[in-house]
Amino acid sequence: LGGCRYATIRPLETVGTAVSCFSAFAAEGGICVEWTMNETRECGDFRITRFENEGESILLDDVAVENSGLNFSFSDRAISSERSYRYQVYLEEDGDARFLFETDAVESPRLSIYIVNYPNPFNPRTEISYFNTVKGPVSLDIFDVSGRLVRRLVDKTQSVGEHRVFWDGTDDSGARQSSGIYFCKLKSGKNVNSRKLVLLR
Secondary structure, eight states, X not given: XXXXXXXXXXXXXXXXXXXXXXXXXXXXXXXXXXXXXXXXXXXXXXXXXXXXXXXXXXXXXXXXXXXXXXXXXXEEOSOOTTOEEEEEEEEEXXXXXXXXXXXXXXXXXXXXXXXXXXXXXXXXXXXXXXXXXXXXEEEEEEEETTOOEEEEEEEEEEOSEEEEEEEOSBOTTOOBOOSEEEEEEEEETTEEEEEEEEEOX
């Protein structure tokens, strides 16, 4: 896996031959954990537990584990800036959870809010992904080039991490908007970011 080139790889000494090595490191927008199995697993799921700073643990039940052959990885983006995290990985088979390894503590990177969308230009709709760095009130609004508020897509309290929403080119009343340039504005706490959207009819 590409990230292993930039991280200290630890050989596994505690669980026999199931895992040969693993690593955890800060990556853009979060923390990446990678490991290599010594044997092919045709069934079973991985269970990930995250520990923050002084020991509070959270089961990451929505994390997506990717694999290529015997190499596995996941990215944890639901974290806060400049905090320490470590992870325990288990393999669940036939109702039993087998402990595989625990990472060293990793300092999370300094995070910043961002907005991306695809496709752009778009018709009839585009998916907007955004990342907020603090838990709290979040607003995501669409404006036209004159500064008129066209659509409020998000207005609620959200957790730290990446979120997704769609815009279908309509205003708050459901009226279709004409082709042109629009701006998506994200407010998360005291942070503000924006992105240009191009609607083509």
